Amino acid sequence: MNRFDKVINRKNTNSVKWDFSKNIFGEDEVLPMWVADMDFQAPDEIIDVLHSRIDHGIFGYTMSGTSMEKAIQEWVKNRHSWDINPKIITYSPGIVTAISLAIEAFTSEQDKVVVQSPVYYPFFEIAKKHNREVLYNHLHLSNDFRYDINFTDLEEKLSDPQTKLFILCNPHNPSGRVWSEEELTKIGNLCVKHNVLILSDDIHSDLLLFNSKYTPIASINEKLANQTITFIAPSKTFNLAGLQASVALITNDSLKRKYNEVKQRFGLMMINTLGQEAMEAAYTYGEKWLNELIEYLEGNVIIVEEYIKTYLSNIKVMRPESTYLIWLDARALNKTDDELKDLLLKKGKLALEPGSKFGENGAGFLRMNIACSKTTIKDGLGRLVTALKEV
Ligand SMILES: Cc1ncc(COP(=O)(O)O)c(C=O)c1O
Incomplete structure (x- = not known):
């Protein structure tokens, strides 16, 4: 069976x-x-690691070290051909929390945030709860019943001087669309041109069906790496959502410093012990x-x-x-x-x-x-x- x-x-x-x-x-x-x-x-490998951690019986404060960094680095390299420097890794509880922290760190009240609807609803709900204005770049349904991007409308929204953030969902929830390198390059170039920071939520990127090809937008070139924060997690991939542990990959040092300052402000410097154990086991043994x-x-x-x-x-x-x-x-x-x-x-x-x-x-x-x-x-x-x- x-x-x-x-x-x-x-x-x-x-x-x-x-x-x-x-x-x-x-x-x-x-x-x-x-x-x-x-x-x-x-x-089973994740469940076994959790069992032995629980059997140890002491659940004091924990931090992630080099073995976790290596597990993440190798996972991203082997699965997605993205060679990252471990120094770009920072941890967050869930990705929704991470996006909320980034909105807090990189925008002010009344700034505008662009999303591509229909899309995972916390993107716009959280931005609104921060009193940011949401601009919707409606995805277009093509004749072959796939979503594609209206780039003219996207540029109009990104060029608004109040627009500070663009939240990308790659792969896209709810449609499952995996954006092509060409589409991502176009999005990225527009964001660079109008100085809009990209939050790329790549939580679904391990679950690629029917041989589709996923490209992390930050892996395309240095310019885009410096303009992007990428969020990944083992939570969707391995069914660990309740353990609330995720990763933000931030190449740009000054963005990383600012993000970590906000994490510190909210007392979120650590992830939960079991979430951390499960994440390392997932990226090490889950393939x-x-x-x-x-x-x-x-x-x-x-x-x-x-x-x-x-x-x-x-x-x-x-x-x-x-x-x-x-x-x-x-x-x-x-x-x-x-x-x-x-x-x-x-x-x-x-x-x-x-x-x-x-x-x-x-x-x-x-x-x-x-x-x-x-x-x-x-x-x-x-x-x-x-x-x-x-x-
Ligand atoms: C695109 C996307 N981002 C984030 C999440 C939730 O992430 P987390 O549970 O880590 O906050 C989901 C859950 O469905 C999702 O689809």
């Missing part, structure tokens, strides 16, 4: 996904295929497990595509080039997001993310998390059909 076929009961683990449906959706007993964590156990995961996820994508084509032909599936989230276009059903959500929850007993959460141009779309066993995928697809077939 494939290890990812195992169905593990996650209820009563304080799981946001499995134990809080009532609080979040107002419905109990729905199948949760929304928030981005996986229903798979982390690799084989990850390759198997990717193969399993590709299989799940194909199941979703075929099932929807057969039973819900008025819904379009955007094939993800990365990660385990599938963006479904349900606009042909002519339902509002609230109506869709209601049908899914009440009729289908299924919880998906409504597209409008990712920005107004996400309306009519749904995001489905397929990081679960094939049994669960088929259950979810059955519920989707029950909810939407007569619409």
Whole structure:
């Protein structure tokens, strides 16, 4: 049996996904295929390292040293052909926290921040909570049903003298699009031209499907390296999100100093001991497990595509080039997001993310998390059909 076929009961683990449906959706007993964590156990090597750390029984303050730096450096080099100097590494709890710290460090109230919607909603929600104005560079849906970038609009927004930050999602959540080197170079050159700092959230970059090619924007050339802060983490890749440990890669010394000053101001210089142990184990031993995961996820994508084509032909599936989230276009059903959500929850007993959460141009779309066993995928697809077939 494939290890990812195992169905593990996650209820009563304080799981946001499995134990809080009532609080979040107002419905109990729905199948949760929304928030981005996986229903798979982390690799045994990580669990073993955590076990032995726990067995030691002393959980005093910890710091990361050269073995962690080496693990990160080799991971980035082997998986993404990016040769980094370990001195550019700095740690943060989660990436959402890290982005919030960067907004605090590099912008002032009323400055503007550019995002490419539809996009992972904390990008704009957090910027707004800091009282920064958000400018939306709406992604464009091409004829072959992929997102691409409206560069004229992007330049207009970057050239606003109040624009200080551009938050890039590479690969892109919710669509799974992996931006090409050519697209990234164009984005980067515009940011350099208008002196806008790039925050590149690359949390999904290890989960590359169907042989897609990912390029870290900061790896393209020195100019872009100096203009960018790149965020990576083992949390999506190895299902460690609850351990809250991530990495910011900052080549530019003065940016790094400023970022670390803000971290210090908020007392965030250390990451949690277990998160740190898990991160080093993930980057050291995780490769084989990850390759198997990717193969399993590709299989799940194909199941979703075929099932929807057969039973819900008025819904379009955007094939993800990365990660385990599938963006479904349900606009042909002519339902509002609230109506869709209601049908899914009440009729289908299924919880998906409504597209409008990712920005107004996400309306009519749904995001489905397929990081679960094939049994669960088929259950979810059955519920989707029950909810939407007569619409
Ligand atoms: C693009 C992106 N960034 C960040 C996160 C969350 O990161 P963290 O849990 O480290 O804050 C997610 C989670 O789905 C995500 O999709």
